Amino acid sequence: MELIGADIVVRCLAEQGVKHVFGYPGGAVLYIYDAIYKQKDFEHILVRHEQAAVHAADAYSRSSQEVGVCLVTSGPGLTNAVTGIATAYMDSIPMVIISGQVPTKAIGEDAFQECDAVGITRPCVKHNFLVRDVKDLADTMRKAFYIAKTGRPGPVLVDIPKDVSMAPCKYTPPKGEVKMRSYSPTTKGHGGQIKKAAQLLVGAQRPMIYVGGGVILANAAEELTEFVDLLGAPCVTTLMALGALPASNKHYLGMPGMHGTYEANMAMQQSDVLIAVGARFDDRVVGNTKHFMSQPRKVIHIDIDPSSISKRVRADVPIVGCVKDVLTELNEVLRELSEARQKQTKALANWWKQINEWQARKCLAYDTESDLIKPQYVVQKLWEVTGGDAFIASDVGQHQMWAAQYYGFNKPRRWVNSGGLGTMGVGLPYAMGIQKANPDAQVAVITGEGSIQMNIQELATCKQYGFTPKIVCLNNRYLGMVRQWQELDYEKRYSQSYMESIPDFVKLVESYGHVGIQVEKKADVEPALRDAFGKYKDRLVFINVITDREENVWPMVKAGKGLTEMLLGPDDK
Numbered sequence: 171m172e173l174i175g176a177d178i179v180v181r182c183l184a185e186q187g188v189k190h191v192f193g194y195p196g197g198a199v200l201y202i203y204d205a206i207y208k209q210k211d212f213e214h215i216l217v218r219h220e221q222a223a224v225h226a227a228d229a230y231s232r233s234s235q236e237v238g239v240c241l242v243t244s245g246p247g248l249t250n251a252v253t254g255i256a257t258a259y260m261d262s263i264p265m266v267i268i269s270g271q272v273p274t275k276a277i278g279e280d281a282f283q284e285c286d287a288v289g290i291t292r293p294c295v296k297h298n299f300l301v302r303d304v305k306d307l308a309d310t311m312r313k314a315f316y317i318a319k320t321g322r323p324g325p326v327l328v329d330i331p332k333d334v335s336m337a338p339c340k341y342t343p344p345k346g347e348v349k350m351r352s353y354s355p356t357t358k359g360h361g362g363q364i365k366k367a368a369q370l371l372v373g374a375q376r377p378m379i380y381v382g383g384g385v386i387l388a389n390a391a392e393e394l395t396e397f398v399d400l401l402g403a404p405c406v407t408t409l410m411a412l413g414a415l416p417a418s419n420k421h422y423l424g425m426p427g428m429h430g431t432y433e434a435n436m437a438m439q440q441s442d443v444l445i446a447v448g449a450r451f452d453d454r455v456v457g458n459t460k461h462f463m464s465q466p467r468k469v470i471h472i473d474i475d476p477s478s479i480s481k482r483v484r485a486d487v488p489i490v491g492c493v494k495d496v497l498t499e500l501n502e503v504l505r506e507l508s509e510a511r512q513k514q515t516k517a518l519a520n521w522w523k524q525i526n527e528w529q530a531r532k533c534l535a536y537d538t539e540s541d542l543i544k545p546q547y548v549v550q551k552l553w554e555v556t557g558g559d560a561f562i563a564s565d566v567g568q569h570q571m572w573a574a575q576y577y578g579f580n581k582p583r584r585w586v587n588s589g590g591l592g593t594m595g596v597g598l599p600y601a602m603g604i605q606k607a608n609p610d611a612q613v614a615v616i617t618g619e620g621s622i623q624m625n626i627q628e629l630a631t632c633k634q635y636g637f638t639p640k641i642v643c644l645n646n647r648y649l650g651m652v653r654q655w656q657e658l659d660y661e662k663r664y665s666q667s668y669m670e671s672i673p674d675f676v677k678l679v680e681s682y683g684h685v686g687i688q689v690e691k692k693a694d695v696e697p698a699l700r701d702a703f704g705k706y707k708d709r710l711v712f713i714n715v716i717t718d719r720e721e722n723v724w725p726m727v728k729a730g731k732g733l734t735e736m737l738l739g740p741d742d743k
Contacts, residue, residue, distance in 0.1 A: 175304045175335040176201035179268065182311035184211035185344060188239050190230060190606050191215070192223040196243025198270025198283065201335040215606065215635055218627040220247050222599035224254025224267065225625070229596075229603030231263050232586045233561055235389060237318050238265040238603065244272055245283030248329075249290065253593060255325050256294035260590025261410060262387060264323035266314045267295075273333040274302055287329040296324030304337040308344075316348040321355030322475040323387055355474065359491030359499060367470045367487045368503040370443050372510040374468075375517045377403040378441030380426065380455075383410030383589065384448020384473060390494035391582040394447065395419065397497050400504045400511070402518050404525055406434040408455055409574055410589040411448070417578035423525065424534075427455040428727045429571045432533035435725070435733040437525055438462075445470040448493040451483040452590075453729075459483060461732025472496050533725050533738055534575055542718040543692050545569060545644045549576040552614060552642060555699040560584070560612040563600035563639070565621030566592045568650035571723045573616040595624025601639035602631060612703060613639040619672055619714075620649045629682040632710050640702040641712045646719045647672060654722045658737075679712040689715045 173181065179202055183191065192215045195203045206214050217223045220242045227238030238258075242251045248269045258265050272281040288300050297317050299310045307330070314326040371377050379401070385394050391414050398405045398421050406426040407414050415422055424431035426438050438444070438456070444467055449455070456462045459482055471478075471485035472493055479488045489496055504511065536546045549572050552560075558578055564570045564587040579585050586604060588596050597615040605613050615622075622643055631637070652667040676686030685706050687698045695715065702711040725736045736742075 171341045172338050173341045174201065174338050175307050175330065176205040178304070178307050178339065178341055179311065179330070179335070180205040180209050180211070181341060182308055183239065184209070185312070186237070186315050188212050188237075191239045191241055192217055192226040192230070192603070193241030194220050194223055194243070194247065196247050196270060196283070198244035198247075198272060198332045199241060199268075199335070201332065202241065202268070202270070202330070214241075215602070215631065217599070217631050219625065220250035221254050221595070222602075222625050222628050222631070224251045224265070225257065225596045225599035226603035226606070227265055228254060228258045228263050229563065229586050229600035230607045231265055233583050233604040234607040236607070237315055238263070239268070240265070241268045242270070243283070244270040244287070245285050247283075248285055248287045252290060252294065255291055255327070257588050257591045257593045257596065258325045259294045259296070261383065261588065262323050263325065264318040265325040266318055267325055267327045269327060269329050270335070271300070271329045271331040274331045275333070277331065287327065291327050294325075295327050296322075298327035298329065300329045301334050302331070304334050304339040307334065307339070308342065312344060312348050313350060316350070317353065356476075356490050357474070357492040357495055359472070359489045359496035361499070363487055363489045364496060364499050365503055367445065367489060368500060368507060370468055370470060370487065371401060371403070371445060372504070372507050372514055374443035374514070376440060376442045376521045377401060378437055378444045379403050379405040380438065380444055380446045380449055381405060381407045381411045381414050382447065382449025383408065384493050385411055385414040386582050388448065388474070388493040389582075390448075390497055391415070393494055393497035393501065396501050397504070400501060402511075404437050404522070406430070406438065408449055408589075409587070412574060412585040413579035413582045416580040418580055423529075425574055426733070428457070429575065429723050429725065432531050432725055432736060432738060433525055433528035435727070435736060436528045439465055439733045440524075441467055443468045443470070445472070447472050447497070449473075450478045450481065456483065456733065457727050458730055458732045461735070531738070540718065541692065543689070543695060543715060545572045545646070545717045545721055546576050547692070548642065548644060548695055548715055548717065549573055549616065551696050551699055552616070553577045555696065555703055556612050556614065560614050561586065561604045561608060563587070563597050563604055563613065563615045565597035565615070565617040566594045567618050567621060568646075568654065568723050569616050569618045569621075569644045572644070594621040597621060598625050598628045598632075598639070598641070601641075602628065602635075602637050605637050605639060615639050615641040617641060617643050618650060619643055619645045619647065619675070620669065623673075626678075629679065629684060629710070633683045638708055638710050641710070642699075643675060643712065643714050644717050645672075645675075645714055646717045646721070648719060651723070657722070658728070675712055675714040684710040684712060687711060687713045689713055
């Protein structure tokens with residue numbers, strides 16, 4: 171069978187089971203869009219900006235177990251997509267980005283809408299391809315999906331020149347699994363290292379379990395819960411791992427790091443054996459590494475990416491492998507060590523006694539008597555109204571931290587946010603991707619008046635395709651996190667952190683054909699949320715909540731400080 175390149179692209183997407191593609195057309199990809207028009211295997215969602223296409227595909231992947239796919243044209247189409255690609259790369263999200271390119275003969279001649287897609291994206295993709303021959307196109311597409319979803323996942327770019335998309339070629343169906351001699355990630359952990367880790371854990375006086383997003387990506391939440399319950403040790407989950415262990419689990423201490431709980435940070439610092447599971451000891455979690463390592467402890471580090479192990483904190487027992495497979499084997503070994511675990515009971519009781527004293531500080535308490543609307547209160551009410559079972563897409567800033575602290579996630583893949591890159595404007599396109607992957611689920615966006623305006627044009631996409639997320643805007647009329655840092659570190663010199671011109675969000679949202687609700691009184695918060703998820707459940711609803719302007723996120727570990735050097739409130743210095 172002979173097909174042109176564009177038809178091969180579409181055929182390959184269907185082979186991979188792709189059901190949705192987010193994109194925006196342009197000259198270099200018109201042959202591909204023509205092929206999309208003639209097929210019925212998948213739906214194309216037309217966004218209003220290429221950045222939103224990548225974010226939506228990203229969230230589609232995060233909230234499901236699929237590879238997200240987006241399609242953009244050459245030049246500005248690709249450069250507009252870079253922020254989304256870098257966002258996915260930092261959080262290890264499996265995606266395939268297809269970009270158009272000028273014809274092969276024009277590459278390097280500064281042709282109209284030409285850019286070096288491979289060079290530009292090289293630092294922020296797991297891999298990228300420039301397809302110069304249509305004969306290589308099908309194999310390249312199959313390799314892209316294989317690379318994206320295996321090992322440590324990540325985005326893969328396929329750059330296709332326009333002449334390649336129109337060139338004819340004999341199409342050959344796939345023959346078995348993709349195999350690449352130069353790429354063979356390790357999945358099974360070293361048995362000896364796993365046994366060594368188990369022995370260390372059952373012999374510890376103060377064991378600690380530190381969980382990262384790798385557990386979510388490996389779909390290992392069930393194995394993690396079994397591991398935590400077997401060991402009986404305290405567990406913390408990073409921003410990217412919320413929901414990996416149910417927030418209701420009795421061993422859960424919350425989130426560690428810059429805005430982590432007091433008990434989580436103290437336990438991380440005072441542990442004598444620390445096991446990191448699919449985490450990378452990044453700066454927002456452990457703070458100053460010199461301070462962190464000043465406490466003598468043994469570190470066990472499980473990760474599928476060998477380059478992440480001992481990158482920032484030296485591991486005494488490194489284990490390279492798929493988190494799900496390693497935890498399964500580790501649980502088997504722990505069950506065999508039941509006698510040693512029983513002997514550990516007294517040490518664990520003393521350890522939990524200390525942790526309970528830290529928990530008694532109630533570090534997440536806030537002023538519940540204030541007449542002003544506290545953002546924490548809004549998030550808690552959202553949790554109540556949704557039964558704690560919604561998909562939450564968050565933008566970046568103070569509202570992101572409040573969402574992480576006060577919405578207790580009991581299931582994995584329900585929390586979708588930009589962790590590594592910290593990208594503002596992701597919330598609304600994230601919600602579109604989540605809803606397309608989970609059409610019957612409750613979806614809420616927690617955002618601020620700064621973040622939401624960065625991709626607010628996607629309200630039009632929502633209208634066209636019937637997306638109905640509930641957008642909760644915690645509007646404090648500031649770039650809140652910037653203002654908080656300026657208050658604490660810059661003697662309240664609020665340079666460019668105040669927005670003097672903010673739109674009437676209710677009228678703006680209504681102009682797009684959606685429902686807008688203004689909330690200025692505390693008593694109106696819950697009724698507005700109940701209307702959004704009840705009366706207007708089949709509509710997109712934007713709730714503009716006027717919150718306390720000067721509320722800060724606590725606890726806080728300042729940059730360069732150690733985990734025990736937390737500020738617990740405005741009176742701390």
